[in-house]
Amino acid sequence: MVYDFKEVEKKWIDRYDSFAGYKGVDFDKKEKKYVLVEFPYPSGNGLHVGHAFSMTGADVYARFMRMNGFNVLFPMGWDAFGLPTENYAIKMGINPVIVTKQSTDNFKEQMRRLALSFDWDREVNTTDPEYYKWTQWIFTKLFEKGLAEKQEMAINWCPSCLIGLANEEVVDGKCERCGSETERRTISQWVVKITDYAERLLDGLKNTSFIDKVKAAQVNWIDKRVGANIVFEVKGSSEKLEVFTTRPDTLLGATFMVIAPEHKLVAGVMDKEDIKKYVEESRKKSEMERAELSKEKTGVFSGLYAINPINGKEIPIWIADYVLISYGTGAIMAVPSHDERDEAFAEKYDLEIDREFVPDEKMIDEIIEKGVGEKSVNYHLRDWIFSRQHYWGEPIPMIKCPVCGWIPVPDSELPVKLPEVEKYQPTSTGESPLANMTEWVETECPKCGGKARRETDTMPNWAGSDWYFLRYCDPKNDDKLADMEKMKYWMAVDVYVGGDEHNTLHLLYSRFIYQFLYDLGVVPKEIPEPYYMRLSHGVILGTDGNRMSKSHGNVIVPESVADIYGTDVLRTYMMFMGPFDSTMAWNERSLVGVKRFIEKLNKLVTDQVGKNGDGDLESSRIVHKLIKGATEDISRLKFNTVIAKLMETVNELTRAKVLVSDENLGNIVKVLAPFAPFVAEELWSVLGGEFSVHTQMFPKYEENYLYTSGVTLSVQINGKLRGTVEVNIDANEEEVRAVAESQEKVQKYLSEGTIRKVIYIKGKTINYVVA
RNA sequence: GCCGGGGUGGUGAAAUGGUAGCCACGCGGGACUUAAAAUCCCGUUCCCUUUAAAGGAGUGCGGGUUCGAUUCCCGCCCCCGGCACCA
Numbered sequence: 047m048v049y050d051f052k053e054v055e056k057k058w059i060d061r062y063d064s065f066a067g068y069k070g071v072d073f074d075k076k077e078k079k080y081v082l083v084e085f086p087y088p089s090g091n092g093l094h095v096g097h098a099f100s101m102t103g104a105d106v107y108a109r110f111m112r113m114n115g116f117n118v119l120f121p122m123g124w125d126a127f128g129l130p131t132e133n134y135a136i137k138m139g140i141n142p143v144i145v146t147k148q149s150t151d152n153f154k155e156q157m158r159r160l161a162l163s164f165d166w167d168r169e170v171n172t173t174d175p176e177y178y179k180w181t182q183w184i185f186t187k188l189f190e191k192g193l194a195e196k197q198e199m200a201i202n203w204c205p206s207c208l209i210g211l212a213n214e215e216v217v218d219g220k221c222e223r224c225g226s227e228t229e230r231r232t233i234s235q236w237v238v239k240i241t242d243y244a245e246r247l248l249d250g251l252k253n254t255s256f257i258d259k260v261k262a263a264q265v266n267w268i269d270k271r272v273g274a275n276i277v278f279e280v281k282g283s284s285e286k287l288e289v290f291t292t293r294p295d296t297l298l299g300a301t302f303m304v305i306a307p308e309h310k311l312v313a314g315v316m317d318k319e320d321i322k323k324y325v326e327e328s329r330k331k332s333e334m335e336r337a338e339l340s341k342e343k344t345g346v347f348s349g350l351y352a353i354n355p356i357n358g359k360e361i362p363i364w365i366a367d368y369v370l371i372s373y374g375t376g377a378i379m380a381v382p383s384h385d386e387r388d389e390a391f392a393e394k395y396d397l398e399i400d401r402e403f404v405p406d407e408k409m410i411d412e413i414i415e416k417g418v419g420e421k422s423v424n425y426h427l428r429d430w431i432f433s434r435q436h437y438w439g440e441p442i443p444m445i446k447c448p449v450c451g452w453i454p455v456p457d458s459e460l461p462v463k464l465p466e467v468e469k470y471q472p473t474s475t476g477e478s479p480l481a482n483m484t485e486w487v488e489t490e491c492p493k494c495g496g497k498a499r500r501e502t503d504t505m506p507n508w509a510g511s512d513w514y515f516l517r518y519c520d521p522k523n524d525d526k527l528a529d530m531e532k533m534k535y536w537m538a539v540d541v542y543v544g545g546d547e548h549n550t551l552h553l554l555y556s557r558f559i560y561q562f563l564y565d566l567g568v569v570p571k572e573i574p575e576p577y578y579m580r581l582s583h584g585v586i587l588g589t590d591g592n593r594m595s596k597s598h599g600n601v602i603v604p605e606s607v608a609d610i611y612g613t614d615v616l617r618t619y620m621m622f623m624g625p626f627d628s629t630m631a632w633n634e635r636s637l638v639g640v641k642r643f644i645e646k647l648n649k650l651v652t653d654q655v656g657k658n659g660d661g662d663l664e665s666s667r668i669v670h671k672l673i674k675g676a677t678e679d680i681s682r683l684k685f686n687t688v689i690a691k692l693m694e695t696v697n698e699l700t701r702a703k704v705l706v707s708d709e710n711l712g713n714i715v716k717v718l719a720p721f722a723p724f725v726a727e728e729l730w731s732v733l734g735g736e737f738s739v740h741t742q743m744f745p746k747y748e749e750n751y752l753y754t755s756g757v758t759l760s761v762q763i764n765g766k767l768r769g770t771v772e773v774n775i776d777a778n779e780e781e782v783r784a785v786a787e788s789q790e791k792v793q794k795y796l797s798e799g800t801i802r803k804v805i806y807i808k809g810k811t812i813n814y815v816v817a
Numbered sequence: 818g819c820c821g822g823g824g825u826g827g828u829g830a831a832a833u834g835g836u837a838g839c840c841a842c843g844c845g846g847g848a849c850u851u852a853a854a855a856u857c858c859c860g861u862u863c864c865c866u867u868u869a870a871a872g873g874a875g876u877g878c879g880g881g882u883u884c885g886a887u888u889c890c891c892g893c894c895c896c897c898g899g900c901a902c903c904a
Contacts, residue, residue, distance in 0.1 A: 259821055263899080266820055271903075291904060304904090343902080368902055378904045386818085387902060426903060546821085546898070582822095585898090622841075624829065629822090629897070636829065636842040642856095643841085687831070690840035697840090760836040765885045767836055791871095805884050811835045815884050 049648040051612030054728045059158070062723075067112065067741040068163040070119035073535055079116040080536050081108040082515055082577075084544040084552075085123045085170075087507075088149035089130055091601060093156040094594050095632060098604040099620045100583040103685060104543040105162045106621060109720035110680045112163075113744035119536050120163060121518040123170035124150050128507045132438035136470045142438045146173055160604060161613055161723045163740070168521045172440075172510025177517065179461035180527040181509050182443040184559060185432075186454035187566055189444065193239045194432065196452065203231035208435060208472040230329055233476070236432040236442060236503060240558045244268050244425040247557055256580040263549040264557075269426030274410065275375065276419035278303070278352035281360060285311060287352050290374030290424055293384065294410045299403035300379035302392065303352050303363040304345065308371035311363070315348050321365060328367035343368050343391050355418035356409070366391065374424050430555065432506060435478045437470045439504030447491035447498040456492050462500070478502045511552060512559040515539050515576060516569065527568065534570040542577045545585065553580065581683065584628040586620075591631045602632050614722035615641045621685040621721055643693050644725055647718065650696055651711050651729045661707030663751075668698050669710040670751035676717045677744070685721070692718060708733055713745040761786045762813040763795040771812075779806040786812055 062068070070078075083104035086097055108120035126146045135142040150171065157164065170177055188194040206226035240247075248268050251261055273292035280287055287303065305311055307325040316322050324346040345366030352361045361379075368387065369378055382392035382399040392399050413419040433442065443455035443462045455462055465486045467479050480502040481487065491498035513527065519536040520528035544552075560576040563569045587593055588600025595601065607616045619640040624630045672695040679688045695714060699706055712733050719726035719739045730739035754775065759782065761769040769792050771785045783804065786792050796816060803815040 262821065266900090269901090269903075273904085289904085293904080368904095370901080370903070373901085373903050380904085385904070387904075424903080426901070428901080549821095550899080591897095622829090627822095630829075633829070633842095636840095639841040645856095686829095687840080690831075693840055758836080762835080762885070765835095765883095770836065803884065805835095807835060807885095809835095811885080813835080813884050 049645050049725070051614065051724070055613060055724050058724055058727050059161075061737070062161065062163075063158070065738065065740075067738055068120070069165045069167060070121070070536070071117055072532055074117040076115060076117040078119065078536055078540075079108075079111045080119045080515075080539045080541075081111060082121070082518075082539045082542045084542075084548060085125050085511070085514060086153065087128055087130070088124050088126055088146065088153045090134055090145070090149055091596050092149075092603055093153050093160075095602045095604050095607070095620065096586040096594050098156075098160055098616070099586045099623075100543060100545070101157070101162050102160065102617050102620055103583055103626045103683065104541075105160075106680065106685060106720040107541065107543075107683060109163055109723070109740060110744065112740065113716065113719070113742060115743060119168075119518065120165060121168040121170075122157065122162070122164035122166070123168075123514060123518070124153070124172065125507070125511050125514070126150065126171055126173040127439045127505075127510055129436070129438070132436060132470055135438070141466070142470065143173070146171075156604060159608060159613060160617065163723075168518050170514055170517050170521050172514065173438075175461045175463050176522075176524070178440040178510065180517070181440050181505065181513070182455070182460050182462060183457060183527065184513065184563070185440075185505070185509075186443055186457075186460075188238055188562065189452070189454050191562075191566075193242060193562065194236055195239070196234055197237045198232055198234050202228045203233070203476075204228050208474075208476045236444075236501075238430040238432045240430045240555070241425060241427055243558050243561055244270070244427050246561050247427075247554060250557065250561065250575050253575045254578060254580070256577070257582065259546075260549045260553070260580045260582065263546075264554060267427060267550045267554060271424045271426070273422055273424070274413060274419045275422040276355065276379070276413060278355060278361070278379075280311070280363070281351040281353055283314075283350070285314070287311065287363065287377055288375045289377045289379045290422055291379055293381065293405065294413055294419065295405040295407050296381040296384050296403070297354070297356060297379065297409050297413065298406065299381040299383055299400055300354065300361060301382060301398040301400055302380045303361055304366045304369045304378050304380055304388075304391070305348070305363060306369045306371040306376040307365055307367050309365070309376045311348070311350065311377075312365055315350065318349065321346055321348065324365060343387070343394065345391065345395065347395075355416060356412060362397070364391075364395070364397075372428060373426065427554075432509070433503035434506055435472050435476055435502075436504050437464070437467060437472075437479045439506070440464075440509055441480065442501045442503050442505060444501040445489060445491060445498045446501065447494060447496060449496055450491055450493045450498075453491060453493050453498070459492070464504075478504060480504070508552060508555050512556045513563070515542075515556075516560075516563075527563075530568075530570060534572065537570060537573045538575060539577045540579060542580045543583050544580065546582050549580075549582065553577075582627050584624070584626060584630060586623075587629065587631045589632050594632075607634070607637070611637060611641055612724070614725045615644055617723075618644070618689060618721045622689040624686055626683045626685055640689070643689075643696065644722060646700060647692075647696050647714070648725065648729065650700060650706070651715065651732060654706050654711060655708060655733055658705040658707055661710055662704040664702060665699055665704045665706040665710055666751045667754075668695055668702075668704075669706070669713050670747040671695075672717060673713060673745045673747040674752060677747070680720065688717070689721065692721075715739060716742055716745050757809050759786075759809070760811045761789070761792055762811060763792070763816055765813060768792055768795050775809060779804065779812075782806060782812050 081104060083101055108118050112118045131142045131145050135145055172178060185194060204226055248265065248270060251264060271292050273290055274294040275288055275290050276294060278287040307328045312325060343366060345364045348363045348365050350363040352363055354361055380388035382389040383401050383403045441462045441464055443460060445453050445455060447453055465483050467483060469479055472478060473481055487500050487502060489498055489500055516528045516533060520532040523529055557576060560569065564574060588598055590600050592598045592600055604616055619637045622640055672691055675691045676688045712735060715726050715729045716739060723740060726739050756772055757775045759771050759773060760767055761771055769789050771782065773782050773785055796814060799816040801814055802817050805813045
């Protein structure tokens with residue numbers, strides 16, 4: 047019988063739409079398992095095979111957990127605010143709400159075809175006012191707790207998008223979204239003080255079992271440095287110069303000081319023409335550009351001298367933009383004999399380098415004793431610029447009253463809905479288009495009732511994804527972001543599958559928001575961290591080896607494969623391509639191998655069903671070996687080797703021409719089910735099983751089928767393979783030696799010297815050391 | 818420069834201290850067929866060899882530990898991803 051995937055998919059797909067087997071059941075007695083895969087940004091291009099790959103991997107795992115008796119929560123939603131939708135809306139003059147609807151409908155249908163077993167009853171959308179009501183609520187709480195404030199600050203500015211960018215959104219001095227050169231500009235911005243949680247964010251990693259590289263990414267991003275702040279007098283001035291150093295022991299080796307161009311001491315020397323010029327030029331550079339100029343450091347002498355607090359030595363103070371005002375105190379003591387950057391700078395400007403200098407540990411005590419410095423901890427983590435001058439984001443729910451100052455919008459008036467506007471682009475002043483909505487902007491102060499104005503900035507795209515995993519626990523709750531008891535049941539996320547690109551920002555921001563909510567008492571006190579385990583999925587690149595994107599023109603959509611080969615072959619192939627966490631270029635070359643495998647399996651089952659009673663012992667051995675291997679491999683997300691084992695099983699059973707019982711045919715089908723849901727369902731029904739195969743228990747292997755008395759050992763002579771022997775698994779060294787040494791070839795090599803030693807590793811090898 | 822990941826056949830890859838290359842693609846040969854497709858069977862790391870047997874080399878490079886190293890350690894080279902010159 048030829049396998050017709052179109053007919054089979056058509057037969058089952060509708061039944062899965064309302065299938066109870068895929069739903070997470072609140073408070074179910076079964077043990078829960080929360081499997082989360084990052085929700086996508088629903089772009090107009092649709093879901094590509096990269097998405098399909100990571101989601102299918104998570105789906106296989108979720109299905110496997112269900113078949114192991116867990117009550118699985120496997121939800122999906124849309125992180126739908128963002129610039130591409132806004133840009134498309136601007137270009138086409140269409141409301142982003144409509145654009146978003148079209149995109150999410152399209153994504154959802156694609157996911158349906160991929161047979162992803164999401165619980166659609168829990169679908170969330172960050173652009174839904176019922177959802178962003180709570181995103182806004184969180185912001186008002188941040189404000190109330192003093193963790194959000196407006197700051198006049200120099201930011202990266204994109205002159206094309208007319209928007210402020212966080213440092214991480216500037217790539218090579220260019221705007222990440224539009225590619226324009228960015229500049230520095232001072233603007234009033236909402237800033238969220240994530241740095242207050244730096245220590246907690248480091249410490250909390252102890253409560254997780256993230257894979258090592260994810261933990262490392264978090265630790266390195268926070269980058270805690272312990273050192274000292276040391277105060278220098280400035281010669282002929284009442285001003286003092288404070289520096290942060292991780293090496294207070296090198297204090298006596300300091301031969302010059304460097305301050306950032308933004309440092310307050312610079313203001314006093316701006317009358318000098320060369321200094322003024324230097325400061326103005328560095329102001330134009332973004333931090334990225336300053337970083338890029340690493341090979342050619344620039345600076346200018348301030349004319350000022352600092353006094354070393356220990357030995358009274360006069361040290362010249364230089365101004366250089368390789369020192370950043372945002373880190374430490376914006377000033378350093380330079381020890382060119384112990385720091386390569388300082389050395390390069392000293393050589394360029396012909397400054398003193400004390401090559402004889404030896405660091406002195408006791409210096410630290412002396413500094414503290416003299417009261418000229420103190421222990422200091424710095425984190426490289428920076429506060430989070432939270433304002434965007436854009437339309438398509440959550441309005442920041444704040445009101446500016448000329449009398450009362452900034453007042454958060456009261457809970458009862460949330461959500462602050464995005465008003466309809468005529469134009470979606472930012473205003474010519476760089477304000478968000480909401481600023482033009484006079485009747486929306488003008489409001490009353492919630493506190494004094496006087497005339498006041500709404501904030502017109504919107505939130506960054508990270509805001510909605512900071513807490514979405516909580517909303518899945520209770521997606522329709524109108525009174526709170528989620529019910530405490532439901533969160534207590536489902537949280538923490540057991541396995542969070544995501545991309546490396548989110549291992550720093552998204553992961554850190556969402557952990558921060560969770561910890562903040564924890565302190566607020568709105569999430570369960572038993573659960574200090576949101577994610578128990580974080581795994582990285584790999585990336586599927588285009589056939590050209592580049593990331594899939596419209597601009598590269600290398601996007602492969604899953605339907606193009608599913609139309610020809612079917613969903614099962616596509617899914618199984620993606621899982622077979624390589625390890626789940628590795629980067630691979632899309633290549634359809636061996637897709638046909640998976641197709642052949644599915645057809646062979648189909649033939650095996652339809653040929654043998656109902657004919658073979660108990661089957662042959664040999665077939666049970668083969669099938670139980672599969673069950674054991676598959677159980678271990680899926681648990682470790684080693685999907686590619688499970689497929690290899692399935693292929694091997696079908697090949698062995700076909701070649702051995704053994705009789706296979708219906709039970710064992712069913713066992714193979716169950717192992718296949720997480721990967722190829724449609725054909726597994728069909729074959730399960732051929733075998734007379736009840737709908738659905740996906741709610742069956744994953745088979746358990748039986749030890750007695752796996753036991754083999756015979757084993758093949760390698761025979762090595764001086765570590766080189768010289769033969770193999772078949773022996774009983776429990777054979778002792780003498781027995782193995784007798785068999786091995788009866789072989790002509792082994793005798794030949796043994797006769798070349800005297801046996802000095804024999805190493806026998808039971809079940810594996812016997813090695814003769816001959817000299 | 819810093820951080821993370823990686824380097825194994827013609828290709829995707831497997832093996833995490835014990836027979837390197839499972840499984841799959843591709844390729845070669847054969848069966849079936851009027852023919853082709855599909856399917857099935859055999860072979861396929863490289864070198865030497867008509868073939869086979871036998872041998873040698875072999876997991877980026879150079880060392881080391883070990884009876885034995887793709888796997889562990891030290892040094893180096895190259896590729897990919899991330900980055901904020903972080904004092």
